[in-house]
Structures are given as C-alpha cells and as structure tokens.
Amino acid sequence: MIGIIDIFGGFGNQLFQLSFAKYLSKKNINTFAYVDKSLFLNKSNEYHQKRNLILPTENFGLKTLTNTQLKLLEKIKKNKRISKKFYEILTEKNEIDFDNFKRITSFNGFWQNMKYVEPVLNDLLTDLKKDKRLENALLKEKNYKTMLLVRRGDFTEYGLDLDLSFYEQALIKTDIKNGYDIFTDDVEWVKNQKLFNKSDNIFPPSDDKDKVIELFSRMLNYKNFIIGNSTFSFWGALVGSNIDSKIIISKKFAQKLNLDFSNQFSSLIEID
Numbered sequence: 001m002i003g004i005i006d007i008f009g010g011f012g013n014q015l016f017q018l019s020f021a022k023y024l025s026k027k028n029i030n031t032f033a034y035v036d037k038s039l040f041l042n043k044s045n046e047y048h049q050k051r052n053l054i055l056p057t058e059n060f061g062l063k064t065l066t067n068t069q070l071k072l073l074e075k076i077k078k079n080k081r082i083s084k085k086f087y088e089i090l091t092e093k094n095e096i097d098f099d100n101f102k103r104i105t106s107f108n109g110f111w112q113n114m115k116y117v118e119p120v121l122n123d124l125l126t127d128l129k130k131d132k133r134l135e136n137a138l139l140k141e142k143n144y145k146t147m148l149l150v151r152r153g154d155f156t157e158y159g160l161d162l163d164l165s166f167y168e169q170a171l172i173k174t175d176i177k178n179g180y181d182i183f184t185d186d187v188e189w190v191k192n193q194k195l196f197n198k199s200d201n202i203f204p205p206s207d208d209k210d211k212v213i214e215l216f217s218r219m220l221n222y223k224n225f226i227i228g229n230s231t232f233s234f235w236g237a238l239v240g241s242n243i244d245s246k247i248i249i250s251k252k253f254a255q256k257l258n259l260d261f262s263n264q265f266s267s268l269i270e271i272d
Helices: 011-026 067-078 080-086 114-128 132-139 164-173 187-191 209-219 231-240 251-256
Strands: 002-007 030-035 087-090 104-107 146-150 180-184 201-203 224-228 247-250 268-271
Touching: 002 011, 011 030, 011 114, 011 231, 067 080, 080 087, 114 231, 132 209, 132 231, 146 164, 146 231, 164 224, 164 247, 164 268, 180 187, 187 201, 209 231, 224 231, 247 251, 251 268
Parallel strands: 002 030, 002 104, 087 104, 146 180, 146 224, 180 201, 224 247, 247 268
Antiparallel strands: none
16 A cells, blocks of 8 residues: 655644654654645645745655656546546544555645654654764753743734633743743744834744744754644654653643644643
C-alpha cells in the first residue's frame, strides 16, 4: 500500500504532517510526500499568506513524489474505473481505518493530533537534529525566561485569535520574574497593548525559511511557553521544554490536539 502525505501550510503544520507520515511508515505503509506547489511559489491559497517548505522531507526519511510518479498518479485519478478501485483521498473528517486502505491513498489534512505524534516523537527529534542549527539550539543552556506567542493576522479573519484576557491569565499563571519575550505576526498591535509593556523583546515573523528556523531555534532556549493556539509555538514547547517548564495553552486548542493522550508536558495549564 502507498500513502501520499500532502505537505502544506506553515512550519508547525508541516511538522504535524511529517509526524503523521512517520506514523504511517511505522505501520509498514510505503509513504511519500506531495509538496504543495504553493510552498515552492512562496504563497498559500488557504490563508493568503506566504509559506515555504522549511526543512527537506528527506531529513525525515520521507521521499517526495517524482515528476514521473506524479504523472502516473494523475493518469490513475483521471481513469474513473481504475481510480474507484485503487485510489482514495482521506481527510481528517474521515474515519481512518489503517487496515483497509486502497492501494494508493492520499492524506490531505493537518493531522494535528498527539496520537499520531507521540509514538514517533523520539524519531522526529532525531530527524530535527539533522539540521545543525536546531541541534545547536537544543544543546544551549536555557535562559530561564518565558516566551509568549500572539497569533493574529489571518486568525482575526476567521475568528481564531485569542482574547486579551487569555494573555492576562497566562502571564499571571506563569513565572515571568526572569522576563519574557513575545513572538507575533502583529507587532504594532502588541506594542499598543499596555499588558505587554514589560516584555523584553518583540520578535516579528518571517517568510524566509532560514529565518523561520532562526526563530524556532530561539524558541527552544526558553524555560516556559505561553503558546496560545499556535502550532509553531506548540512545537517550540514540545521540542524545547523540560520537566521544569510551564506550558500554557488555550483549552480549546489543547482539546483539538488531543493533549489528554500525551504525557509530554509535566506542567500543562489550560485556559478557557
């Protein structure tokens, strides 16, 4: 059986998709990546934001479909008789029965679920360390500060942005005596909020894949993580936290990720 994982979205979503690919591989499914053209064109149709393929899929033991394989796949999809018998597309809305896939199955989704991440996490960490920048970041001593991520941008369009009260509660519940830094895609909005006046630094986002790794590497050096509802900062916490770290997350986001399944965080605080 052949599994094809669609890779798209930002770095956080890409890591979930790569985790799902590794999960499928552990079930003896011959897994390939289909990298959305938007990641090479530096744009995304979904949220109208620029995106890049941040790390090569080969770093994670995942080959991308060749042009020849893509052409063959297109022929199969166009032939209704063959397609009906041998090909299917599954999304997160489908019931996933790992024992009853068709010969070729495309998986289209974010797969933001810890039940797919937890069994492959150690392998994924090994893969991430193949990038020397990330390996060096993980070797650095923690700075004992807190990182806080404020995601707005496209989230405000879809009503996904968190209320200011979330951050008020989060700053109360975490240890910020050593200071805190903010990562955000809306620097001006953050600067205009009195709540954040005592932050030490504000780091803007970047579309450049090297700068994304630079930002992610910086995240790994914090002790505590206020991740809100961002997949980018979630992975920063998942990879960079330790037994002494406090992780603060939106309750709704924690439920979406199925964090009840996970034992990764020793101190996880959920806020409505």
